[in-house]
Amino acid sequence: MTISAESLRALQAFRISVPQSELDDLHERLDRTRWPDELPGVGWAYGVPRGYLRELADYWRHEYDWRAAEAGLNAWPQFTTTIDGANIHFAHIRSPEPDATPLIMTHGWPGSIVEFARVAGPLTDPRAHGGDPADAFHLVLPGIPGFGLSGPTTEPGWEYRRVAAAFAELMERLGYRRFGAQGGDWGAAISRELGRVRPDRVIGVHLNLLPGSAATEEPTDDELAPLSPAERARTLASWERNRRWARDRQGYADIQSTRPQTLAYGLTDSPVGQLAWIAEKFKEWTDSRDRPEDAVDRDQLLTNVMLYWLTGTAGSSARIYYERAHADYWGAPPEPSATPTALADFPQENFVPLRHIAERTNNIVQWTEHDRGGHFAAMEQPGPLVDDIRTFFRKLSRDPAAG
Numbered sequence: 001m002t003i004s005a006e007s008l009r010a011l012q013a014f015r016i017s018v019p020q021s022e023l024d025d026l027h028e029r030l031d032r033t034r035w036p037d038e039l040p041g042v043g044w045a046y047g048v049p050r051g052y053l054r055e056l057a058d059y060w061r062h063e064y065d066w067r068a069a070e071a072g073l074n075a076w077p078q079f080t081t082t083i084d085g086a087n088i089h090f091a092h093i094r095s096p097e098p099d100a101t102p103l104i105m106t107h108g109w110p111g112s113i114v115e116f117a118r119v120a121g122p123l124t125d126p127r128a129h130g131g132d133p134a135d136a137f138h139l140v141l142p143g144i145p146g147f148g149l150s151g152p153t154t155e156p157g158w159e160y161r162r163v164a165a166a167f168a169e170l171m172e173r174l175g176y177r178r179f180g181a182q183g184g185d186w187g188a189a190i191s192r193e194l195g196r197v198r199p200d201r202v203i204g205v206h207l208n209l210l211p212g213s214a215a216t217e218e219p220t221d222d223e224l225a226p227l228s229p230a231e232r233a234r235t236l237a238s239w240e241r242n243r244r245w246a247r248d249r250q251g252y253a254d255i256q257s258t259r260p261q262t263l264a265y266g267l268t269d270s271p272v273g274q275l276a277w278i279a280e281k282f283k284e285w286t287d288s289r290d291r292p293e294d295a296v297d298r299d300q301l302l303t304n305v306m307l308y309w310l311t312g313t314a315g316s317s318a319r320i321y322y323e324r325a326h327a328d329y330w331g332a333p334p335e336p337s338a339t340p341t342a343l344a345d346f347p348q349e350n351f352v353p354l355r356h357i358a359e360r361t362n363n364i365v366q367w368t369e370h371d372r373g374g375h376f377a378a379m380e381q382p383g384p385l386v387d388d389i390r391t392f393f394r395k396l397s398r399d400p401a402a403g
Contacts, residue, residue, distance in 0.1 A: 003175040010173060014078040014089060016070050016149070018310055023066060026271055026309065030061040033272045044283060048276045052291055056279060057272050060302055069303040072117065076141075080149075081173065083166040086158065089149035090142035092174065095124040097136035101203070101393055102176040104140040104167060104194075108185020108209075109317055110278040111376065112148045113141040114304040118382035123389065135390040140174060142167060144186060144320065148307035152316030159323035160186060164193035168201065177201060180393055184208040184377055186320060192362075195339030204340040204365075204396045206389050208377040212334035213343075213358040214351035215239040231356060238352035245350060249284060252277070256321035264315025271309055278305050285375035287348040296379045334361045342366035342392040344385060348374030366392045 038050045076091040091113055094100075103123070107115050116139075122129040123137045143150030145158050145166065167190065171179050180203045183191035188209040195205035215238040224232050255263055267274045279292055279301065286295035293301070308314055324330060341362045345353055347370065355367055368388055373381035 003173070011079045011081050014080045014149075015074055016078070018066065018070060022310060027061055029271050030057055033057065033270075044280075048280050048283070053272065053276055053279070056298075057275060059298065060271075060275065060305075064299060064302050066303075066306060069299065069306065073114070073303075076120070081170065083169050083173075084162065085155060086145040086153055086166065087150055088142055088145060088166060088170060090140055090170065091120075093120055093124050093139040093141070095136040095138050097125075097127070097133045100124070100136035100138045101397075102140065102171070102174075102179035103137040103389075103393075104142065104171060104179060104181050104191075105378075106142060106144065106167070106181070106183035106187030106190045107147075108144075108183070108187045109147070109320070110281055110304070110308065111185065111187075112304050112307045113143060114300060114307060115376060115378045116141055117300060119378045119386050122382070122386045126390070131390070135394060137180075137389075137393075138176075140171065140176075140179075142170060144190070144317070146313060146316040146319055148311050148313055148317070151311055151313035153319065156319075157323060158320060159327045160189040160320065161193055161197075161327075161329075163320075164190045164197065168194060168198050171201070178203055180204050180206065182206040182389060184375065192334075192337060192341070195341065196335060196337035199337075199339045202339050204342065204393060205337070206342045206344070206392050208344045208346060208385065209349060209351075209375070210341075210343045210353045210358050210362070212361065213353040213355075214242055215354060215357070216242055218243075227356065231354070234352060235354055238354055241350075241352050249350075252281070253321055256318035257325035258322065260315050260318035260322050263318060267308075267314035268312050274309050274314055275305055277314070278308065282376065285348070285350055286380055287346070287372050287374040295374065296376060300379060336361045338363050340365045340396055342388070343368070344377065344388040345369045346373035346375075346377050346381065347371070350375055366395060 035050060043049060076093055078091050080087055080089050105116055107113060120139055124139055126135045127133040144163055146153040178201055181191035181194045188207045189211050191205050191207060192211060195202040215235055218239055219235050224235060227235060267277055282292035282296055282301055286292060288294035341364055343353060358364055370384055377385045
């Protein structure tokens with residue numbers, strides 16, 4: 001890796017250091033929370049139950065340790081740079097293995113680079129985690145413009161294609177001419193777009209969500225007829241999950257796609273409001289039973305919430321939904337990508353992906369169906385996700401035909 005002098009000047013070392021006054025303000029706001037009423041016996045059907053949220057907020061106020069989380073994040077070398085007018089914060093974790101593969105991993109909403117805390121070590125230093133040093137990666141973990149420490153953005157237009165172009169420039173500045181990309185949620189759309197538009201530079205794209213691969217309309221008998229019994233059943237399941245999503249779970253995206261600024265006032269002023277808006281998704285989108293902590297670590301969840309709260313980026317992170325919904329390409333089918341692509345399919349992901357649809361516009365070379373896990377794979381199932389990533393890039397390095 002060679003970084004030019006010009007690129008070095010464009011990178012600024014960064015360290016998280018939150019003033020104590022910000023933490024004191026958070027605690028005072030939590031102490032003054034005005035709690036709403038709720039209907040008895042409805043569980044999560046109407047949103048986050050008050051009893052659960054009061055418990056979680058109390059833990060946040062009295063037991064959660066931001067300084068410990070801050071120190072953990074600061075163990076990663078971090079930087080900021082300006083690309084296309086936007087501030088981009090990122091962690092750059094170099095592997096001790098000199099021939100490691102560069103890999104940019106991108107989070108989604110309502111996530112952050114905190115998602116990757118449990119996979120960064122095994123990916124960068126497999127030798128220290130019982131793995132093969134040949135599977136090592138140099139990791140670049142950027143925050144999406146508008147999100148957390150990369151926010152807020154200061155102008156319209158930051159939809160996922162623009163983000164992908166900025167991240168390609170970021171990898172250029174870091175001296176990585178060839179690299180892999182990985183992501184879920186918005187990170188999946190960004191990573192896939194990186195591979196689509198820069199096949200000369202992107203070795204392969206590993207996803208734990210594949211945009212445009214679910215059944216969005218009820219399948220007809222003619223569409224089902226040529227499929228195997230298993231794929232036919234999966235197609236019907238995909239349509240049913242999509243139908244339930246549109247009925248019960250689409251509301252947050254509709255708001256963020258239409259009036260993110262109005263939403264921002266409540267979430268930026270109320271820490272419990274911000275907590276509820278995010279914790280709900282960690283319950284609904286994970287392989288959990290009664291609460292998010294069935295699937296993800298409570299402190300890791302709260303550290304993720306803290307990056308939104310401390311930076312005041314509830315609104316600017318939501319704007320990516322608005323920008324996509326108002327982009328010229330909105331509603332069009334995915335444009336084809338020739339870059340080798342892998343999908344790690346976790347069963348409680350929001351949508352059921354269909355390989356016969358995915359292969360219309362993607363060069364699928366690996367498709368793995370996992371037994372457990374959901375939308376936040378790096379937090380829920382870090383071991384299986386690491387193994388899946390390693391297997392994919394090992395395949396690309398050993399089988400030229402795959403690339």
